[in-house]
Amino acid sequence: MLYKIAADVVVLIHFLWILFLIFGVFIGKKYRIIKTFHITGLGFAVIMQIFGWYCPLTYLELWLRKKHDPSLSYTGSFIIHYAEKLIYVELSPLVIFILTLILVSVSAYFYLKKER
Structure with a gap:
């Protein structure tokens, strides 16, 4: 039972990490340390996808x-598995890669945009 609870905690942390990668730019614009952590995380996500690696989580x-x-284990990507399980959307690794590149581009835009 302890392993199941630990696995569920890891899933929660993984979802929070993904939310941070998506929305971290809004906090990162204000705090340099968050910006550094956010950019590093996005870079790591791109590298993992280029090489076909999965997240350590x-x-x-x-x-x-x-x-x-x-029997509760699955194969493949965390995002693909839970997207299919929770929202019934089939995602390919290519779609995830394209969405990641869009996320990186949007984040870069916000980080590089000058305040008026």
Whole structure:
């Protein structure tokens, strides 16, 4: 049971991380340390997708799920798995990569935009 709880906590942290990558630019414009962390996270996300790697949190969640009950484990990407499970949307790795590049572009725009 402890492994299941730990895996669920990792899922929550993973969702929060993704939300930070999406919305972190709004906090990052105000705080330099957040901006640095946000840009680093976006860069890491792009690199992982280019090389076909999964987030370390995905590997941790899968390991914990296998320890609790191997039948609860899934294969592939965290985002693909939960998008299909929660909102019934089928996403390919290419779509996720394109969305990530759009997110990076929008973040770059906000970071580079001069205040009037």
